[in-house]
Amino acid sequence: MDVLTPTVCPGAICPDLVEGSDLADYGKYLADESRRSGTADALAFPRSTAEVCGAVNWAKDRDLGITVSGARTGIAAGAVPDGGLAVSLERMNRVLGVRTAGDGTFLVRCQSGVLLSDLQHSVQSGTFADAASFDAESLAAVESLKTQSLFYPPDPTETSATVGGTVACNASGAHTFRYGPTRPYVHGLTVVLGDGRVLALERGRDVVEQSGEFLLATADGQEAVVRIPEYTWPTTKNSAGYYAAEGMDILDFFVGSEGTLGIVTEIEVRAIPAPEMSCAVVTFWTSEEQAVAFTETLQDGRDMLSVEAIEYVGPKALSMLRNRRTQLGATSGVPGCLPETAHCAIYLDVGTSRDSYADALSKLAGVIEDHGGSPSTCWSAVERDERERLRHFRHALPETVNAHIAEIRKTEPSITKLGTDMAVPGGRLVEAIGIYRSALREAGLDYVIFGHIGDNHLHVNILPRNAAEYRTGWDLYHRFADAVVGMGGSPAAEHGIGKLKTDFLRTLFHDEGVRQMLQIKAAFDPHSRLGKGTLFA
Amino acid sequence: MKFAVCLKQVPDTTDLKLDPETNTLMREGVEAILNPLDEFPLEAALRLRDACGGTVTAVTMGPPQAVRVLEKAVAMGADDAILASDRAFAGADTWATSLALARVLETCGPFAVILCGKQAIDGDTAQVGPGIAAHLDIPQVTYVTNVKWADDRLHLARLFDHGTATVAVAPPVVITVLKEANEPRLPTLAGRLRSLALEPRVVSAGDLDLVPSQVGLKGSPTRVVTIDIPKADRDRTLMTGTPPEMAHSLVAALRGRGLA
Numbered sequence: 001m002d003v004l005t006p007t008v009c010p011g012a013i014c015p016d017l018v019e020g021s022d023l024a025d026y027g028k029y030l031a032d033e034s035r036r037s038g039t040a041d042a043l044a045f046p047r048s049t050a051e052v053c054g055a056v057n058w059a060k061d062r063d064l065g066i067t068v069s070g071a072r073t074g075i076a077a078g079a080v081p082d083g084g085l086a087v088s089l090e091r092m093n094r095v096l097g098v099r100t101a102g103d104g105t106f107l108v109r110c111q112s113g114v115l116l117s118d119l120q121h122s123v124q125s126g127t128f129a130d131a132a133s134f135d136a137e138s139l140a141a142v143e144s145l146k147t148q149s150l151f152y153p154p155d156p157t158e159t160s161a162t163v164g165g166t167v168a169c170n171a172s173g174a175h176t177f178r179y180g181p182t183r184p185y186v187h188g189l190t191v192v193l194g195d196g197r198v199l200a201l202e203r204g205r206d207v208v209e210q211s212g213e214f215l216l217a218t219a220d221g222q223e224a225v226v227r228i229p230e231y232t233w234p235t236t237k238n239s240a241g242y243y244a245a246e247g248m249d250i251l252d253f254f255v256g257s258e259g260t261l262g263i264v265t266e267i268e269v270r271a272i273p274a275p276e277m278s279c280a281v282v283t284f285w286t287s288e289e290q291a292v293a294f295t296e297t298l299q300d301g302r303d304m305l306s307v308e309a310i311e312y313v314g315p316k317a318l319s320m321l322r323n324r325r326t327q328l329g330a331t332s333g334v335p336g337c338l339p340e341t342a343h344c345a346i347y348l349d350v351g352t353s354r355d356s357y358a359d360a361l362s363k364l365a366g367v368i369e370d371h372g373g374s375p376s377t378c379w380s381a382v383e384r385d386e387r388e389r390l391r392h393f394r395h396a397l398p399e400t401v402n403a404h405i406a407e408i409r410k411t412e413p414s415i416t417k418l419g420t421d422m423a424v425p426g427g428r429l430v431e432a433i434g435i436y437r438s439a440l441r442e443a444g445l446d447y448v449i450f451g452h453i454g455d456n457h458l459h460v461n462i463l464p465r466n467a468a469e470y471r472t473g474w475d476l477y478h479r480f481a482d483a484v485v486g487m488g489g490s491p492a493a494e495h496g497i498g499k500l501k502t503d504f505l506r507t508l509f510h511d512e513g514v515r516q517m518l519q520i521k522a523a524f525d526p527h528s529r530l531g532k533g534t535l536f537a
Numbered sequence: 538m539k540f541a542v543c544l545k546q547v548p549d550t551t552d553l554k555l556d557p558e559t560n561t562l563m564r565e566g567v568e569a570i571l572n573p574l575d576e577f578p579l580e581a582a583l584r585l586r587d588a589c590g591g592t593v594t595a596v597t598m599g600p601p602q603a604v605r606v607l608e609k610a611v612a613m614g615a616d617d618a619i620l621a622s623d624r625a626f627a628g629a630d631t632w633a634t635s636l637a638l639a640r641v642l643e644t645c646g647p648f649a650v651i652l653c654g655k656q657a658i659d660g661d662t663a664q665v666g667p668g669i670a671a672h673l674d675i676p677q678v679t680y681v682t683n684v685k686w687a688d689d690r691l692h693l694a695r696l697f698d699h700g701t702a703t704v705a706v707a708p709p710v711v712i713t714v715l716k717e718a719n720e721p722r723l724p725t726l727a728g729r730l731r732s733l734a735l736e737p738r739v740v741s742a743g744d745l746d747l748v749p750s751q752v753g754l755k756g757s758p759t760r761v762v763t764i765d766i767p768k769a770d771r772d773r774t775l776m777t778g779t780p781p782e783m784a785h786s787l788v789a790a791l792r793g794r795g796l797a
Binding site: 279281283330335336337357358361362364365368374375376377378379380381382383384385386389390 | 549568570571573609612720722723724725726727728729730733734
């Protein structure tokens with residue numbers, strides 16, 4: 001059995017640190033989009049793997065914990081430090097090189113602080129701001145890439161996230177329905193462990209043996225036998241805890257580990273050929289039952305229909321959008337041609353080859369009619385301006401919900417929106433929606449349901465009107481989590497566990513699963529230096 | 538009633554670049570789109586048809602790839618489409634363009650109402666709509682912000698700098714429609730499918746009974762000689778001293794230029 005051997009970084013150098021009273025000017029680095037704020041003894045902005053090693057050594061010498069952050073767009077507080085050294089990777093923003101993978105795909109290597117939107121734009125356009133520093137192989141690969149149409153599939157709504165951040169929480173988005181989450185597109189990682197050693201991992205090369213074990217060289221020169229956890233990983237989308245599966249790649253422990261196993265400094269991702277033709281379609285339905293049945297047909301025929309994304313706008317959500325249109329008119333982002341009879345809507349992206357484009361749209365129109373919808377009222381968007389209008393439409397909902405909550409917070413400042421993040425296995429969608437709706441109705445709570453219905457992953461946004469309803473909402477969220485896990489689903493499908501949902505890790509994996517996860521943590525981060533308070537309370 | 542909408546394919550100005558040496562548009566790699574100001578007359582035509590029946594025909598003049606704007610019009614709800622395409626049309630100015638379009642509308646018409654956008658975002662002349670009316674020798678109403686059909690007449694609001702005028706006009710008529718008139722609908726899936734099967738009627742200069750001296754560059758009395766980027770040079774004068782002294786200096790400087 002090969003021994004996985006982290007190396008000591010020869011040129012480790014500690015970057016300049018922000019400490020003491022100077023930290024007062026850096027408050028934003030102690031908070032994230034969860035709106036939770038933390039504390040730190042010092043803050044580092046490394047620019048290289050060697051500087052990350054230096055920063056880790058600095059913390060190790062003082063026995064301090066380390067919390068890593070990227071663009072701090074997470075909403076589960078994983079990037080919020082709980083004392084110790086806060087390491088922001090935002091200055092590690094260089095693309096390092098490109099190579100062809102030989103199967104029509106390309107591998108792009110970047111530092112983890114590169115913005116996802118920048119990476120996606122570079123892959124699509126073939127323009128790399130750092131090309132001047134590329135080697136000959138990379139420059140040749142870029143020339144080849146320019147002649148093709150490629151894309152990097154992970155598409156969380158928050159494109160201002162860093163690539164490292166998306167790896168840390170195994171980000172997913174609307175197109176996960178067709179392309180899966182971030183994990184399969186991560187080909188290689190460079191990771192600085194909590195003891196300052198560096199681990200280079202590559203998919204297909206560094207794998208767990210059939211026995212379910214691997215050997216890891218420890219800092220004192222010993223070999224530790226590490227056994228992968230035995231829990232069953234949900235078949236649904238899941239961003240809770242450490243991935244585990246027979247014969248898994250070792251880098252998959254780090255994808256989705258929320259900065260608790262190591263500091264990912266470099267990432268090699270795979271870009272794949274883009275569909276030649278694409279069309280976004282918004283379908284309208286007179287009942288939720290129709291919309292769900294339509295979704296299930298699309299799920300069953302996903303290959304034939306070339307559907308990339310299926311997103312739901314529930315009845316209350318559509319009603320809020322309709323009101324927004326009435327109040328704000330054309331500036332609302334809600335098109336005036338919203339059909340009056342529409343009760344709820346399903347947004348779709350179709351991506352195909354040129355040859356099968358017309359056939360795919362024609363089949364889709366047939367499925368819509370079969371379910372009682374009308375292709376004559378569905379919106380379709382192909383050109384940039386049309387897509388832009390649909391983007392405004394989709395973004396109008398979270399804006400409306402946030403404005404609604406902001407209004408309530410004027411008199412009830414203690415409340416926030418309660419957004420759930422639960423996915424259920426195929427065939428359990430109707431049951432899950434039924435549980436959500438009946439419990440929320442019984443509790444008399446206001447709410448909207450929308451999101452990634454194609455992945456059976458709907459966001460229930462509970463909109464509490466006062467502190468008592470806020471508490472009731474949290475209680476319901478826990479009840480929903482129990483029910484979803486009972487179905488074989490995940491209570492934390494894409495936002496991660498962070499510091500806010502640590503209860504759910506136990507709900508999903510129980511005490512024994514969490515114990516096995518802690519063993520993995522102990523193997524890679526024996527002094528538990530990384531991500532204090534994240535995943536494990 | 539038959540409605541015709543004249544459309545133009547233009548470069549997408551969101552990523553438009555000028556050649557720094559020639560000051561001409563760099564069209565290579567620039568996506569071509571439907572002139573954004575043409576969506577408003579198209580929407581106005583569709584609403585008129587939906588209200589009082591009839592058909593909407595989308596018309597464009599351009600190279601074969603200009604069919605894309607006709608497809609978009611059909612996706613939004615136009616019933617049929619005409620593409621005036623002929624190498625002889627190349628280089629046409631607004632006179633030759635409006636003459637060719639007028640002949641297309643005559644040949645394939647008659648149309649009761651011909652709708653145009655105010656202007657195209659690449660040429661910005663606002664001459665083609667009025668030119669069509671002149672060549673057809675029918676009335677024209679420009680800068681329209683509201684369109685209604687009642688009592689066998691179009692009732693139109695025209696926008697001026699300091700107000701609007703209401704005009705009632707009987708067809709046939711050419712109107713140019715402003716963006717204030719409506720909010721264009723999104724294409725539907727059914728429309729998109731129709732657009733994929735679109736086979737527009739294609740007409741050439743010969744079909745329009747136009748001789749070479751009437752079309753394209755030869756038929757154009759105007760030429761674009763150069764295009765210059767407007768220069769906005771500014772003189773900068775720094776006032777110094779106490780605030781009252783600086784205020785006096787400023788007033789004196791403005792007076793010196795006849796500005797105060």
